[in-house]
Amino acid sequence: QKEVEQDPGPLSVPEGAIVSLNCTYSNSAFQYFMWYRQYSRKGPELLMYTYSSGNKEDGRFTAQVDKSSKYISLFIRDSQPSDSATYLCAMVTGSNYKLTFGKGTLLTVNP
């Protein structure tokens, strides 16, 4: 079993839709959870970063962590064409440099 599993998609939604992106993981030692957004021909950029379980909101984006189920989600409200990108989850154990990335989900938001 891979440490981090992420559905590669592609996911195509109309503008204004609510988008749900998900990752599952197997290593219970992961403590920090991140979402990176990667536009075509660009490097990943950190979108959100959470520690432990619960929700974190930043504008139209909400990151959710359920440690008991080893499941993390990123919700995008009122999705925009500019949200079209690949979204990668990443996680790491405490005080560690080695992020474990999912392979990414390709999202297209159609105007």
Next chain:
Amino acid sequence: DAGVIQSPRHEVTEMGQEVTLRCKPISGHNSLFWYRQTMMRGLELLIYFNNNVPIDDSGMPEDRFSAKMPNASFSTLKIQPSEPRDSAVYFCASSLPDRGVEKLFFGSGTQLSVL
């Protein structure tokens, strides 16, 4: 700040040739990472430097790969000799730890094609 700067953006070379990829990290960041991204394997960590010292090179595929960081503002990743299976996007990232966790800032990558 200009962010992490990588060069070249694209590199096309023939099998057996030496390839050198370059990276300028964000000023003040004391950690530097080289990653490789492919469709099959996703993002893979190749090597991690802290304060210019290589800390973890366990991800370097084989002896054909080498990386250096002669000072805080410059790093290189060299492949010699290159092979077609090295074709990928190579990313450099720098970071400053935030409460013990590295928040990575990536460059735009070098698209390498080995023919």
